[in-house]
Amino acid sequence: MAAGGGGRNVPVCSAEHGPRAAQLDGMRRDGGGDPYWSRPESRVWTVMLLLGTCLLYCVRVTVPICAVALSTHFDWDKKQSGIVLSSFFWGYCLTQIIGGHMSDQIGGEKVLLLSASAWGFLTVLTPLLTHVTSAHLVFMTSSRFLMGLLQGVYFPSLASLLSQKVRESERAFTYSTVGTGSQFGTLVIGGAGSLLLDWYGWESVFYFSGFLTLLWVYCTCKYLLSEKELIIPIDYLMRGLSISKQTKVPWKQLFKKAPIWAVIIAQLCTASTFFTLLSWLPTFFKETFPESKGWVFNVVPWLVAIPTSLFSGFLSDHLINQGYKTITIRKFMQVIGSGVSSIFALCLGQTSSFCKAIVFASASVGLQTFNHSGISVNVQDLAPSCAGLLFGVGNTGGALLGVICVYLAGHLIETTGSWISVFNLVAAVNSIGLCAFLMFGEAQRVDTDSAYMDL
Secondary structure, three states: OOOOOOOOOOOOOHHHHOHHHHHHHHHHHOOOOOOOOOHHHHHHHHHHHHHHHHHHHHHHOHHHHOHHHHHHHHOOOHHHHHHHHHHHHHHHOOOHHHHHHHHHHHOHHHHHHHHHHHHHHHHHHHHHHHHHOOOHHHHHHHHHHHHHHHHOOHHHHHHHHHHHHOOHHHHHHHHHHHHHHHHHHHHHHHHHHHHHHHHHOHHHHHHHHHHHHHHHHHHHHHHOOOHHHHOOOHHHHHHHHOOOOOOOOOHHHHOOOHHHHHHHHHHHHHHHHHHHHHHHHHHHHHHHOOOOOHHHHOOHHHHHHHHHHHHHHHHHHHHHHOOOOHHHHHHHHHHHHHHHHHHHHHHHOOOOOHHHHHHHHHHHHHHHHHHHHOHHHHHHHHOHHHHHHHHHHHHHHHHHHHHHHHHHHHHHHHHHOOOHHHHHHHHHHHHHHHHHHHHHOOOOOOOOHHHHHHO
């Protein structure tokens, strides 16, 4: 298998000094030298993480799905709606790095479950708390900001967990399968949420996604983790929150590497454009095609994205196992995920036909899932031992740029009255990230670990 860098024995970086290392050392002493999941374990965890990602997006998309109803109920204009929608990303960007670092230290599964418990409760409580305040814009903005804080740890934790538990030759398909949860979740909340919105009002959408999240946390804790694994000693948690001399990240060494910059720039560009489409597509269809049914435009694009994501992961792993260079496949997937998808986004802004708009939106959203087999796993190629932290850095940039893009999109719609400018924005940002990755992207493991050991 070419260009994967898998033949070198490199010491584990941040986890060498943390509680995660103690677990790995214990496995070696007990004769269980393989830290990866067995096939049955991998299947079960893949399904549960897929469901967790699904519920993450069910909760995240509640406000975009209910945006028109909330605007009507609270008498908001487009700029105020844009403030509420973008506030999520202000919180989202603040916990990416610490979430990835904590996961590298104490285990990604623990961080995932702690955060999911919190965002599940917050979602259930949000409609109830709107009845005890008159400052609805401030409250909903604050609620979305807090939701961003809690959900910001999810994908860095996921990257950390999979980099430590899944073999490189299976990583793209596993990540792509888990990643379909984002589309599946948007699909579920788009279909069920639209019906609940029509039948019982916007509050029911929040109750639905919040209670399902809490049920998922309960099932995962009960059936996949032992009682011992559920207990996180305070000193372990504090070590995860702090960066000691032993676990201090060698930023200078990391950011001297062009491939690190390439994947971070590409990641922040693709993340921000995905957030922009996720936030504004429901409003685009509602305003451009007012007679259309919400369950159609909120469901079909995300339904298409599920098989495309699975196919991209299968195709990527298959080509790598056939002997193609890892970086060649990563870049090929990214051309489709960022380049081809942007072409369909541009077409979306030019059509006046509802059917064509559904086709273009489905193609754009569906092809974006090829990113799961491109830059999303490239972080794990470059530095698997601190993948959570590096993924957090990229997603922090993506969230910050997402704030700007989501708000700017609302401003462009309000001032120009045209959606074409929004889709031009999406294509332009995607192009920047794609060019950076094509020029400087690599898949060979960078020697960051020795830098950790020198500190």
